[in-house]
Amino acid sequence: MDLATCLFAGLTTQQLQDKQYSWLDGRFVGPTQHKLFPKEVIRFVRRKELRDLPNPxxxxxxxxxxxxxxxxxxxxxxxxxxxxxxxxxxxxxxxxxxxxxxxxxxxxxxxxxxxxxxxxxxxxxxxxxxxxxxxxxxxxxxxxxxMSPDFIVFPSNSSETVGIKHGFHSRYTIPNVVGIMDCFHIRLSKIDVSQEKAYKCRHGNLAINVQVICDHNSRFIDVNPRASGGTSDIFVWNRSHIKGVMKNLFVKEPAWLIADRGYKLDDILINPYRNPNSSSEQRLNDVFEKMLTQLDVTVVMLKSRFRCLNTILPYNHQTAANIVTSCATIHNYMLSKDYAMEDHLMSKVPRRKSLPNATFEDEWSSGYESREYIKNYLNSIN
Known part of the structure; x- marks a missing residue:
């Protein structure tokens, strides 16, 4: 029994060790099965002089x-x-x-x-x-x-990636995937005039550029809200500490992030073919599209649960960054409690805009062989 339970009931560690208490239907109960109600919670979190205020x-x-x-x-x-x-x-x-x-x-x-x-x-x-x-x-x-350090956790070693890799492989039949990455903008209102140019995104709004990575269960494993809206997604990625973590993971065994074609192909970051010329290349692109759609659904779920992210936040960059991270933390917390989101609250997931095909593939990049490996792997099981 954890300490939060102890705090809730006002019990001592000795009482917990004596096993006099247990949970019943989501409530803490004593030996007589008498349920403790939220008034005990209020007594715990308020000073005596504030306990007479209305109970939420x-x-x-x-x-x-x-x-x-x-x-x-x-x-x-x-x-x-x-x-x-x-x-x-x-x-x-x-x-x-x-x-x-x-x-x-x-x-x-x-x-x-x-x-x-x-x-x-x-x-x-x-x-x-x-x-x-x-x-x-x-x-x-x-x-x-x-809370965030325990609820938004990016794997730091090979053993921590096993579960995520297995989850992605089970769902998408692609090996060694650690996460799906993309960026989105959150609008702000409190920006110094001298910094407006740096915060103005491609849509002309003052914003921050938030990089997120999710796993196969739509859980955020990294949130980086530190960049201004005028920066590109590649700029954010190149200065992300996760890039260093991924490089370290890749030294021991393959570990990949999946992203869209707005990023550059790399040994640790794999994106779709820019100009698919065969059925096997198109098959890989189709699988990647499903994975990127999952990230889109996750972001829409986050913004549907926390509508403040669809507004213009009346705070500065630092506070806005904390708000975004808090929303992602609570989202993960709710997932950990199997707290389902009601369907009628979910906004429609927008379709991704297709990028025009490129004349040349980025075959010179260090990730080309990795993408070819994934393509051949998908071929071998289909």
């Missing part, structure tokens, strides 16, 4: 789920996870807004891109919109510092 668990279930992207049971687990990882103690928290409400404010903003869903709720009426919005950067920073 009294919000109607459907409104709660629609407003905060989680049901009450998942939020309870998420809140305790944050408390556990930050060694949170209410007696040293000097803020007047309780920690549980600050987390809900951040979740509501990530879900909608605004905090209007909080307006009808008694628990939030005491505080101004400015005060509530101030919670978002703080909680996102906490999530990035204390």
């Amino acid at each position: 668990f009294n919000i109607p279930d459907e409104y709660f789920k629609r407003s905060f992207n989680m049901d009450k049971l998942l939020f309870q687990d998420f809140l305790l996870t944050l408390c556990l990882r930050t060694y949170y103690r209410p007696e040293v928290d000097t803020k007047s807004l309780p920690f549980d409400l600050r987390v809900l404010v951040a979740l509501s903003f990530l879900r909608h891109g605004h905090i209007e869903a909080l307006i009808p709720l008694d628990a939030f009426k005491v505080w101004s919109a400015k005060t509530l919005l101030f919670c978002v950067p703080q909680i996102c920073q906490t999530i990035v510092n204390f």
Whole structure:
């Protein structure tokens, strides 16, 4: 039984070792099967003088789920996870807004891109919109510092790649794939005039360029939101620490990322043929298209769960980067809890724009032999 459970029930380690307690239907119960309800959670995360404030668990279930992207049971687990990882103690928290409400404010903003869903709720009426919005950067920073390192993990050695490689091979029959990579833009509003040129993307918007890598289960294994919108995807990749990690993995055995034709073919980064001239080359392109579509679906799922990513974020680059990383972290957290996304919330996945065929293939690149190997491998099993 983990420490979060111990915190939830207010138990000591000795009590846990005596095995007097167990889980039943997602609730913590004692020897008499008496269920402990969320009021115990509120008692844990609030100072005594704040416990009389409205309890967020009294919000109607459907409104709660629609407003905060989680049901009450998942939020309870998420809140305790944050408390556990930050060694949170209410007696040293000097803020007047309780920690549980600050987390809900951040979740509501990530879900909608605004905090209007909080307006009808008694628990939030005491505080101004400015005060509530101030919670978002703080909680996102906490999530990035204390949750992201464990929920967004890129494999660093060969043993850690085994499961991912097997997953991709089972689904797409391509060996040695570690992830699928691409970039997308997130719009910003708070950019210094002197830096506008650097942040203006190809669509003319002020934005950051976010590089993401996902695995076969639509889990983000790397998120890099540090680049400005005016940079190209290749520029971001060439300065990514993941490139160094992949080079180290490739020294011992083949390890590849899959990307679109916007990137250059490399020994660790494989993309489709620019001008397929045979059925075997077209077959490889078709498989790669399915893999890239999976990444598109993953990104759309992320943006559908967290609508703030479709808005113009009213924050600077650093805060926006934390917001993007927090969204990806919570996405992975939800996957770890088998928390399915409702179909009606999922936006339509846009079709990829096809690039014109090139006159010449990049046969001189170091990844040409690797792509030929994949092509021949697909040929041998079809």
